[in-house]
Amino acid sequence: VVEEYNEIARHYRIKETVGSGGFAKVKRAVHLPTGETVAIKIMDKVALGADLPRVKTEIEAMKNLHHHHICRLYQVVETSRKIFMVLEYCSGGELFDYIVQRDRLSEIESRAFFRQIVSAVTYMHYLGYAHRDLKPENLLIDDEQNLKLIDFGLCAKPKGGMSDQLYTCCGSPAYAAPELIAGKSYMGNEADLWSMGVLLYALLNGFLPFDDDNIGMLYRKIKSGKYDTPDWLSSESLILLKQLLQVDPKRRITVDELLNHVWITKEMGVPVEWNSKYQTSVLDDDVVTEMSVHRKVSRETMKAELEKWNYDYLTAAYFLLLKKKTSGRPVRLQMTLDSEP
Numbered sequence: 001v002v003e004e005y006n007e008i009a010r011h012y013r014i015k016e017t018v019g020s021g022g023f024a025k026v027k028r029a030v031h032l033p034t035g036e037t038v039a040i041k042i043m044d045k046v047a048l049g050a051d052l053p054r055v056k057t058e059i060e061a062m063k064n065l066h067h068h069h070i071c072r073l074y075q076v077v078e079t080s081r082k083i084f085m086v087l088e089y090c091s092g093g094e095l096f097d098y099i100v101q102r103d104r105l106s107e108i109e110s111r112a113f114f115r116q117i118v119s120a121v122t123y124m125h126y127l128g129y130a131h132r133d134l135k136p137e138n139l140l141i142d143d144e145q146n147l148k149l150i151d152f153g154l155c156a157k158p159k160g161g162m163s164d165q166l167y168t169c170c171g172s173p174a175y176a177a178p179e180l181i182a183g184k185s186y187m188g189n190e191a192d193l194w195s196m197g198v199l200l201y202a203l204l205n206g207f208l209p210f211d212d213d214n215i216g217m218l219y220r221k222i223k224s225g226k227y228d229t230p231d232w233l234s235s236e237s238l239i240l241l242k243q244l245l246q247v248d249p250k251r252r253i254t255v256d257e258l259l260n261h262v263w264i265t266k267e268m269g270v271p272v273e274w275n276s277k278y279q280t281s282v283l284d285d286d287v288v289t290e291m292s293v294h295r296k297v298s299r300e301t302m303k304a305e306l307e308k309w310n311y312d313y314l315t316a317a318y319f320l321l322l323k324k325k326t327s328g329r330p331v332r333l334q335m336t337l338d339s340e341p
């Protein structure tokens with residue numbers, strides 16, 4: 001099994017396991033050339049079985065999604081038996097656990113988190129992607145209380161824009177829109193808005209709007225669109241929930257209406273900024289300089305190599321050096337990078 005880890009072990013010091021889910025294990029690791037901490041998601045291709053295409057979908061989507069509220073993919077290493085995804089480290093764990101530990105969040109804290117979710121989902125929709133599995137388990141918290149959206153294995157990038165998509169995947173029923181569970185064709189972005197309504201309800205209440213151990217009963221509750229309204233909910237919260245949890249997708253609020261909704265802007269004064277803070281079209285000069293000097297190649301050669309975006313050790317070194325620069329740390333590579341062939 002050692003040879004499976006060689007490629008990864010060359011640039012990373014692998015540390016403890018921080019979590020293990022269905023077919024993946026997540027370990028903390030240190031990127032040796034920059035000293036940055038990352039998370040490495042390790043999957044066994046045999047164990048993945050029929051789920052392998054879902055991982056490929058996730059990797060292709062993450063290569064195109066560069067946003068400060070979407071978990072960053074730095075590098076992908078595939079060996080004969082394993083797939084390693086080097087990802088942004090999110091030491092705060094899942095939003096799900098954060099809510100459970102606090103019972104429920106205040107309206108102010110819910111608003112701070114929900115604005116970040118709106119930012120990430122609007123960005124995805126503008127790029128033509130629907131997430132299709134929005135839930136608190138798929139929102140991680142980094143060490144600065146920022147939310148990072150994960151799990152793009154079910155996301156859809158319909159060819160003709162947000163065209164109809166038949167519901168082919170097993171998202172999480174409690175968050176699924178009525179039109180999804182009715183098996184009708186549906187619009188990915190409209191279904192995401194419903195899931196965001198369920199998410200907002202979970203933030204504000206600490207439990208789900210539609211819940212039942214019996215799947216048939218759960219579906220009936222979702223299709224009814226009826227949910228409890230505890231007395232701690234403000235009237236503005238109730239209005240927004242009503243607009244998101246609209247059974248008829250054509251009457252449901254749209255992301256454009258959401259960006260400057262009165263509840264969203266309350267006490268914040270400004271609408272949600274959904275554009276990415278990351279600049280990926282132009283390579284950063286300082287980082288290119290450090291890498292070309294370190295690799296003893298010209299800047300042009302290094303730029304040409306980086307613009308292939310192979311998600312190899314060069315892509316990882318670039319993103320992690322850039323992260324160091326934006327957080328004010330020196331843009332320096334240690335000697336190990338040039339042990340490359």
Ligand SMILES: O=C(Nc1ccc2c(c1)CCNCC2)c1ccc(-c2cn[nH]c2)cc1OCc1ccccc1
Nearest residue numbers: 018019026039071087088089090091092093094150151
């Ligand atoms: O960095 C990640 N997780 C993570 C790292 C450190 C710590 C925690 C969590 C919380 C548990 N206490 C130790 C601190 C981390 C990064 C990316 C991804 C990821 C990106 N696409 N897919 C997965 C998953 C991650 O994890 C999953 C997880 C692990 C433990 C619990 C809750 C969640």
